[in-house]
Amino acid sequence: MKKIVLMTTALLMVVGFSNAVMASPEEDRQIFLNFYKERFPNVPQDDYINGVYAIDPVGRENWEAIEEFPPYETAIDAGKSMWDTAFANGKTYSDCFPDGPAIMSKYPHWNKEKGSVITLPLALNACREANGEKPLKYNKGAIANIVSYIAYESRDQVTNVVIPKDDPRALEAYEMGKKFYFTKRGQLNFSCANCHLQNVGMVLRTEILGPAVGQTTHWPVYRSKWGEMGTLHRRFKGCNEQVRAKAFKPHGEEYRNLEYFLTYQSNNLPLNGPGARK
Amino acid sequence: MRKTKYLGILVLAFILVGGIGCATASSDKMSSMKTEMTADDATAAIAAADAARKKAGSVSGEWRDTGKIIGEAEEAAKAGDFAKAVKLANKAKVQGERGYEQMVSQEKLRLPSYFK
Numbered sequence: 001m002k003k004i005v006l007m008t009t010a011l012l013m014v015v016g017f018s019n020a021v022m023a024s025p026e027e028d029r030q031i032f033l034n035f036y037k038e039r040f041p042n043v044p045q046d047d048y049i050n051g052v053y054a055i056d057p058v059g060r061e062n063w064e065a066i067e068e069f070p071p072y073e074t075a076i077d078a079g080k081s082m083w084d085t086a087f088a089n090g091k092t093y094s095d096c097f098p099d100g101p102a103i104m105s106k107y108p109h110w111n112k113e114k115g116s117v118i119t120l121p122l123a124l125n126a127c128r129e130a131n132g133e134k135p136l137k138y139n140k141g142a143i144a145n146i147v148s149y150i151a152y153e154s155r156d157q158v159t160n161v162v163i164p165k166d167d168p169r170a171l172e173a174y175e176m177g178k179k180f181y182f183t184k185r186g187q188l189n190f191s192c193a194n195c196h197l198q199n200v201g202m203v204l205r206t207e208i209l210g211p212a213v214g215q216t217t218h219w220p221v222y223r224s225k226w227g228e229m230g231t232l233h234r235r236f237k238g239c240n241e242q243v244r245a246k247a248f249k250p251h252g253e254e255y256r257n258l259e260y261f262l263t264y265q266s267n268n269l270p271l272n273g274p275g276a277r278k
Numbered sequence: 279m280r281k282t283k284y285l286g287i288l289v290l291a292f293i294l295v296g297g298i299g300c301a302t303a304s305s306d307k308m309s310s311m312k313t314e315m316t317a318d319d320a321t322a323a324i325a326a327a328d329a330a331r332k333k334a335g336s337v338s339g340e341w342r343d344t345g346k347i348i349g350e351a352e353e354a355a356k357a358g359d360f361a362k363a364v365k366l367a368n369k370a371k372v373q374g375e376r377g378y379e380q381m382v383s384q385e386k387l388r389l390p391s392y393f394k
Contacts, residue, residue, distance in 0.1 A: 031393060179387045184380065187341050187373070198392050246340040254338065 025163055025174055025264050032197075032265045036211050039200060048214030049272045055201050056208045063276065071222040072148055072274040075229045079149025082142065087131040093146075096127035104154030104271050108161065108260050110170035117173050117256040120147060121231060138250035139237070144220045144229035151220065151273030159217060159271060161264040177261025180254060181212075186245030192258075195239075207278070216263040218275035225278065232259065315360035323367035324351050330374025339381030344373040 023031065033045065043054050053060040083101050086092050097103050107120040121143050125135035136143040163170045184191045195204070196212040203209075219232040233250035236258060240247040248254040327348050334340045351366035 035393070175387075182387060182389060182393070183384050185339065187343070187376075189380065193390065193393065198390065241342050244342040246335070246342050246345070248338070 025171075028178065029265050029267060032213050035197065036200070036213055040211075046269065048211055048266075049217040049269050051214055051218060051275070051277070052208050052210030054214065055211065059208065059278070062278075066276050071276055072220075072229060075145045075148040075220070075222070075274060076152045077149075078142075078145040079147070079152075082146045083149055087128070087133050089131050091131050093124070093127060096123075096130070100153075101150045102153040102157065104151050104273070105157035105160050108256065108263055110162070110164055110167065110173065110260075112164070112167050112170075115169055116253065117260045119233075119251055119256055119259055120150065121233075122251045122256070138231060139234040140226070140228055140230050144231050147220050147231065148229060148274040151271065154271050155273070157271050159263060159266045159269050161260065161267055163260075163264070173257045174261050174264065176253075177257035177259070180258045181261055186240065186243035188243040190243040192239065212262060213265050214269055216259070216266050217269050217271050218273045220273065221275040221277045223277045229274070315364050317355065317360055320351070320355040320360040320363035320367065323364045323371070324348060324355065327351065327367040327370035327374060330371045330378070332374075334374045334377030334381070337378060337381040339377035341373050341377045344370050344377070347373070 036043070036048070037045075040055050047054040050060070050063075053063045080101075083093050094100055099106075104120065107123065108117050110116075111118045121136075121138055124143065124146060125138075128135055136146075163174050165171075181192045184194070192212070195209045196215070200209050200211050216232060219235075220229050221235075222229050231250070233255050236255050237247035237250065327344075331340060331344045331348060334344070347366050347370040351363045351370065354360075354366060355363035
């Protein structure tokens with residue numbers, strides 16, 4: 001009898017564990033949403049697009065004051081100028097992105113031909129290279145400007161990351177991003193989830209840890225700490241370095257998959273980039 | 279009785295002084311060992327640290343400062359401070375080993391209990 005009970009318990013644990021690991025992307029998203037709903041019952045779901053300011057009323061007051069004279073405006077203007085200026089061969093970004101510039105909600109997406117996740121900065125650089133231009137560096141500067149313009153033009157579009165079912169590699173990429181998110185790394189042995197899920201709302205030194213849902217909707221951002229605009233992958237790099245892990249290459253496979261997983265969790269939320277953060 | 283008491287104190291004092299002497303000698307010996315590190319020791323320690331760093335990197339587990347510490351070890355070796363070079367290289371080697379173990383131990387995704 002004891003053996004049967006033990007075997008049944010073990011079986012149930014295995015089944016439970018497999019289910020947890022093999023949850024579908026949509027189930028993952030619901031788990032995230034339910035987690036934050038339980039932790040912050042008074043925060044409306046749409047308010048998560050404001051990142052940490054959805055749960056930090058004092059920080060929100062400061063942020064709203066900053067938003068009266070947005071520090072990212074010059075980046076939008078510079079980005080518009082880039083969009084409108086022809087490459088040396090006479091073509092423009094519009095030739096690569098005929099639906100542009102409001103194309104933010106199309107990224108990141110799975111590219112079946114290339115067998116990888118394509119992010120917006122990656123697509124912009126591919127466009128440049130196809131037209132004989134040098135690719136832009138990924139963390140800051142011109143790339144942040146043009147993505148700011150595209151983000152601004154895409155405001156109020158809705159996050160819509162699709163994981164196509166006709167190519168199992170897309171789900172694999174998502175799962176790799178998920179694994180990255182939950183893997184502890186660096187000398188401090190922290191995962192993304194340790195800060196943005198397990199300890200969300202807690203204070204780390206002087207900063208409140210923000211929720212994962214809504215985290216991708218407002219990029220690029222002007223960060224006061226940087227004193228300039230920066231991209232989402234610059235922030236990924238900063239997070240990894242803060243836990244004393246060696247950062248990965250921006251728009252390399254690791255961060256592309258992470259962006260795919262993380263952006264999926266914000267599906268159905270409006271895009272509101274560019275933004276301003278401390 | 280009184281004589282025995284003084285004798286006891288004397289013996290204790292000898293033991294104490296002797297102990298301190300030994301400890302000092304041992305410490306001197308250790309520091310002389312440190313200064314006796316050679317360029318070959320430093321080169322070997324740095325190579326071992328770099329191998330550990332690369333091994334960690336092969337599983338995406340390299341830590342932020344490991345490469346920097348190896349660089350500092352190389353600088354110390356160039357400056358002829360081989361003891362410092364070995365000490366830094368050993369520190370980097372441990373980081374490489376821990377980074378590798380950290381990633382290998384998480385080879386399979388295990389979701390935390392709070393994610394359910």
